[in-house]
Amino acid sequence: MEECCSTKPKDKEIKKEHFDGDGHDHSHGSEDKTTLQLFLPAIISFVLLLAGIAMDNYIKPDWFKDWVRIVWYLAAYIPVGLPVIKEAVESIGKGDIFSEFLLMSIATIGAFAIGEYPEGVAVMLFYAVGEVFQTLAVSRAKSNIKSLLDQRPDEVTVLRDGQPVTIKAETVNIGDTIQLKPGEKLGLDGELLTTSASFNTAALTGESKPDTKSKGEAVLAGMINLNTVSLVKVTTAYQDSKLSKILELVQNATAQKAPTELFIRKFAKIYTPIIVLLAILICLLPYFFVADYQFRDWLYRALVFLVISCPCALVISIPLGYFGGIGAASRNGILFKGSNFLDALANIQNVVMDKTGTMTxxxxxxxxxxxxxxxxxxxxxxxxxxxxxxxxxxxxxxxxxxxxxxxxxxxxxxxxxxxxxxxxxxxxxxxxxxxxxxxxxxxxxxxxxxxxxxxxxxxxxxxxxxxxxxxxxxxxIKPDAQATIDKLKSLNVSSTMLSGDKSSVVKFVASTLGIENAYGDLLPEDKVNKVKEIKAKKQSVAFVGDGVNDAPVVALSDVGIAMGGLGSDATIETADVVIQDDMPSKIPMAISIGKKTKKIVWQNITLAFVVKGIVLILGAGGLATMWEAVFADVGVALIAILNAVRIQKMKF
Missing domain, CATH: 3.40.1110.10 (Calcium-transporting ATPase, cytoplasmic domain N)
Known part of the structure; x- marks a missing residue:
């Protein structure tokens, strides 16, 4: 199985990292905090900022000046600014000098240096709010994924001194013996001690046929015991079971970046140093050409330029858009292993499917x-x-x-x-x-x-x-099979059925559903050859099967989709997308989610570049203030983030 999976080694490499857009960890343990705790620094900063602006422009008390005014705005700045400055220092320590954190730190500290205190606080405040929205969106998506995936029983029955005792599943030790009654679901991976037992593995492999296991064979969490009291020796800790691995896999799916996201990250690494250099030139170069050169005025223009040019709208909203797509899919029982597969499905031209357990x-x-x-x-x-x-x-x-x-x-x-x-x-x-x-x-x-x-x-x-x-x-035939084929046709996606079943049966099912091409009596290698024929026409292929018997075809396809592959080693290794409830209508739904996600991502890219381009020119010419810069940077980022989050509430 490992050999057949090796055709996609990069796709299968999952990194343990918290979701972000730039390779940094923004979380600071934020997933354990309540919404109020996350927003509290921004709330404190916002209240102090509004009070400061009111005293500056409306109330105008005599005491609100000089060092009191500085301390007031500094107090408003610290709750939101200190974490960002800390990130900038840590990034420099890791060799990533020109990060968005450095840009925000330079711009806001510079604003304080020239006395533009409200602008400095406002820039950092809105940036912090954007970060909180990002954290909340990711946490919500992860929560959706976890609740959908983790279907293991909370309690299991283990034998202690020959007596059955019910305990929490996560407290079971390796080597313990679980007693499994007929109809019960296994909570941990293990080895069968009973001479033989029959298990329903439909939730694991998509195969409806009961699987009879013999003594010494492996049984997996999620299998349902069918007909006899069975004993299972636990071989894997609760947190290391196949289900746990899938949880970790999907929750960290954004480690596998979509091509658009990878391009933006590479672009940001080149773009940011250039922006810093241009800001320095805007500040100093006019000294040689402008008669009444004022350092403070040109420094202000350079700071405005820095704030406008900060790429956070792109590096936050784009990966959040993809994560939103993954979250929307998980809410509908579709598990993507990476944002790259959202992009791949958005462009898919052919869906090749198995028959039994997929369309029937x-x-x-x-x-x-x-x-x-x-x-x-x-x-x-x-x-x-x-x-x-x-x-x-x-x-x-x-x-x-x-x-x-x-x-x-x-x-x-x-x-x-x-x-x-x-x-x-x-x-x-x-x-x-x-x-x-x-x-x-x-x-x-x-x-x-x-x-x-x-x-x-x-x-x-x-x-x-x-x-x-x-x-x-x-x-x-599954109730939603006909709607599946009709929806695929409306998306201009061709359909082909490949099966090892009798040709007459396969063609009957295909003709009933309106599937364009159908082939029966096929061995696994025959399926591979059929998929190769389609790919030879320079067309992209998504293959839908059980992810076990069809592993070579899944590995060959551009996107491998497993029907109910939860828990299967072969499915985890080969399939890129898992449809948890075996409903074929989720195939066009997954394609639609991919298309909507890609559309939203490009909306964000276009919005960011157009607005920033306009305000950059105005800022360099001295026609834009720090407030316009705040809108161009953080305002656009917030709009892009809200646009990205929108996908999680869409109906497909």
């Missing part, structure tokens, strides 16, 4: 029973139902749901499961065979029907050496 329920139902007239239909069905009760295959469930209660009084003897074929037993001294037609061929049972054109799964039955007939079993 993976839950089979009996459609038809065709037995020869010489056989008693009810009696044969009772025998078939009793024999199938020995299997955990979904076919057995379908037959049981159709026939009803199992007749345990039937004398089943010598029950045997023949791998890849079906079941065999003796009933009333006669041989009963239930399985595919290969099973009948194996026991030289003759039959006179053609199976190629039947679009359902066939279950053949033979009794006493004679062909009895067959049952047809069909997998239901």
């Amino acid at each position: 329920e993976g839950v089979f139902k009996v459609q038809e029973v065709s037995f020869g007239e010489e056989f008693n239909k009810d009696e044969i069905l009772k025998m078939v139902n009793a024999l199938e009760s020995k299997s955990t295959h979904p076919v057995a469930t379908a037959i049981h749901n159709y026939v009803g209660d199992i007749d345990y009084t039937l004398p089943l003897e010598n029950v045997e499961e023949i791998a890849g074929h079906g079941l065999k037993a003796e009933v009333n001294g006669k041989e009963l065979l239930v399985g595919n037609f290969k099973l009948l061929d194996k026991f030289n049972i003759t039959y006179d029907i053609k199976t190629d054109n039947i679009v359902y799964t066939l279950i053949a039955v033979a009794y006493g050496g004679k062909f009895v007939g067959y049952l047809t079993i069909a997998d239901s």
